[in-house]
Amino acid sequence: MTDHDDAGGDESTDETADGEAYIDRLVNPDRLQEYLAAELGPADDFDVRRHPEGHSNETLFVTYGGRELVVRRPPPGETAETAHDVLREYRVMDALQGTPVPLPETVLACDDHDVLGADFYVMGRVDGDVLRSAEPERFAVPDHRQQVGEELVDTLAAIHGVDYEGVGLAEFGRPEGFTERQVGRWAKQFQWAFEVTSEERTVPEIAEVTEWLQEHVPADHDQTLVHGDYKLDNVQFAPGTPPELVAVFDWELAALGDPLTDLGWMLSFWRDPGDPEPATPELTSQFMEQEGYPSRRELVDRYEAATGRTYDEQDDRFYRTLAVYKLAALGEMFYRRYLEGNSDDPLYPTMETRVPALAQRCLRIIDGEEPL
Template sequence: MSDDYYERLVDEDALEAYLEAHLGAVDEYDVRRHREGHSNETLFVTWGDRELVIRRPPPGETAETAHDVLREYRVTDALIETDVPLAEPLLACEDHDIIGSDFYVMERLEGVVLRDEEPDRFAEPEYRKRIGEELVDTLATIHEVDYEAVGLGEFGRPEGYTQRQVDRWGKQLAWAFERTEDEREVPDLREVGGWLRDNVPEEYPHTLVHGDYKLDNVMFGPDEPPELVGVFDWEMATLGDPRADLGWMLSYWRDRKDPDPAIPELTTQFMEAEGYPTRVELVDRYEEQTGFEYEHDRFYRGLAVYKLAALGEMFFRRYLEGNSDDPMYPLMEERVPALAARAKRIVDGDEPL
């Protein structure tokens, strides 16, 4: 990471003054950038004897609504008294004079995010089964929240959500294409976008939705058996169609029968091991927990991979414009077409649940 890029992320002196004004003075202060994410930026802050996390958007121009960290703060603040496991939100700041953008501060949880490999202590069939169950049960808990009762009744418009998802991600993709099509075109994405527009489900339950729910956006506690202790990355949360959340989660969950991943660098594959539930088993458990039927799988998983491809194309544009030093972003020149091909297989029925 270049010193210049880090300086665009945080003014350590200004941040220290802000935290001191709100949390009191401390003797120990340290800021570190978390390198695992590929969307919003995450900073770890030691503040005396407390460990904090700061979330902010990446520097540079971004597509509208794609990096709304204050939305994360609002929803987590509303959910802190529910059964949804969360890191406690502490502060939200709209003053760009502090670190150059909106940001919010939350407590740091202790545990492990299952991204590249499973911990040795979880490498038993009964624990693997528990990981899948905890993941889908927590999604069900999110979808069962009484959003009116927690003050989120005006958090979104559930009517028309699924259509807006197709339209919004089409616009995000168009924003990316403005720059990236000078490098190469991705015709499969345009074809999948047309299929999605023609096949939007008309009816669906209305719930709180996370918008980016997947295995590496949750944390499991430090002990065994596996216990899901925190859900992160709420920037896309709103009121809408819970089946879109489930389709997104399923698009990341690997079965042993699956073809090679489109983005091997970002694909978690250990759940292909013995003991992990299949996608069908996760769907069955979700339906049992919520009473919602998961219909139109081709649409929801196809939409998920289409959105992932659009994200990748947005990353590629930011790379081309010099607005990120993430080594993954230049790889999107080839990875996005591979994702587009996967999305087409799903909507064509060639990559079933």
């Protein structure tokens, strides 16, 4: 899920059930200022505000000593094991500094919970646009739209081309058996969420999809660095034209594993003209259905040319189903956190109906009703 945008936004003042402002659960400004002063030196100007976009980790915009910074931390409350690992996110971003992968500057990482009550990290803020609900007017011509898609695919190929041993990520995970473990991991995330959400409603189709994925998981796969949440609204484009992709965000799910899981995830969010109505309209941009944007097939063709890998219809059936299954699992986790009062995000309660719709989409992809 995306957490970054170029817009500043206003600090959230929504209150929790006990009357506490939500931002007060995320940051103690005095403690954060003390931490930054100790690490970066004192500064006369300091300001912190919550970025209202994003549905996973929390993002805070900080002005400090003339620098524009971003703080990333988990949401408050209990979360599923391994979810929201911001220090893992920082580690991979820090390792990739200086590679062909465009990234914000990494600044600090902190595991001292006396500061914010959770792990967090600090990075530099990047100027530009995230294409979330609409395209910038300057991109609204066919040539620029085509380049948006090409930049997106080329950057994914760059991620998958990183020498992960050479940048110090050899111990970042176990790439062997990655895809099989993905199926198991996300099944466990469902189980965690269902502990609470099943009291409100059940999603029986998930068991059917889980079984199909377990039966069709590839026996082997290439081994690369994978982003884990790569899609159009997790990258940023520089101001001006032609479109230039200048930052990739949201590395919390990065690992060593199967690159086609990233490709399937990206494709699951990409819209072609004539596609069915989205199962999660709040999370689905539709502007790429306009003239000039590459089709999913064209994106795959460019990826294959850049990497030498193949991604056929059978691959797409598995990897795009897995992608939608993962999105459904994230949605069910969101729904649990809403029911427990651990988020003020208006998206979370919609997952009561959105997750069943995603489960139905999984079955349509399996049945060949939503082809590449």
